[in-house]
Amino acid sequence: MRSRLSQRIEQEQGNNIDLSPLLDVVFILLIFFIVTTVFVKETGIEVDKPKAVSSERLERNVILLAISASGEVMYDGANIGVSGVRATIAHALAKQKKALVIQADKNTSAQLLVDVIDQAKLAGASQINIATKRGS
Template sequence: MRMSLEQRLETNNKQDIDLAPLIDVVFILLIFFIVTTVFVKETGVDIEKPKAVSTQSLERNVVLIAITSDRQVVYDGANVGVSGVRSTVSSVMKRKQKPLVIKADKTVSTELLVQVIDQAKLGGAEQINIATSEQ
């Protein structure tokens, strides 16, 4: 049985939405947001920071070293110890000079904190900050 002229015109006039350009735009936006996002390397340990009135926010592009309450010195989730701070900081600072932030637990002794700061300075860190939380 042959289709009538009306049926043939209806099948020819169906309008579909072409999704290819939409998918292209979504992928371009996804790539844009991935490339422009700044990723911050966290230390990987929970620290109870001391409180301070003069707390300020720092830029996102920093090097983070944590000192836990059980005297572990941690960078990027690995325990580097006080002796590994100098080599770690020097390898990071060779690529680009960044501020160093030390996240020390409030129970950490001043002696250990000073040792870490000394090793970081010997490793080439020019700007060293201590992380605190607001009061």
């Protein structure tokens, strides 16, 4: 006859749950969510946009540029200036044709906005939009 200790050890070994299939599923889900995540590049600054009655929503897959009130042209958190707009937009459009959205502060000079639009057109941007606040 077996001792009580050996019976107890056998009983505890039989009650274990195999967690390896669960871990496999968790890792597969983790990889799936990482691969399917869409990363949106923000401009890096907050601008005070002008109001417009005729504003409309655009798709999420766009190139964002921001022009601050002090005249800084920002892309992905970096100050690229007017001189960097052409190369930056050309590089972004090389992968996929996207719309360009310029978030210009309402106190930005019109000349600076026109310079940025000119550089974007020279880079090949065909759809250029200016971000506004919905107003009435």
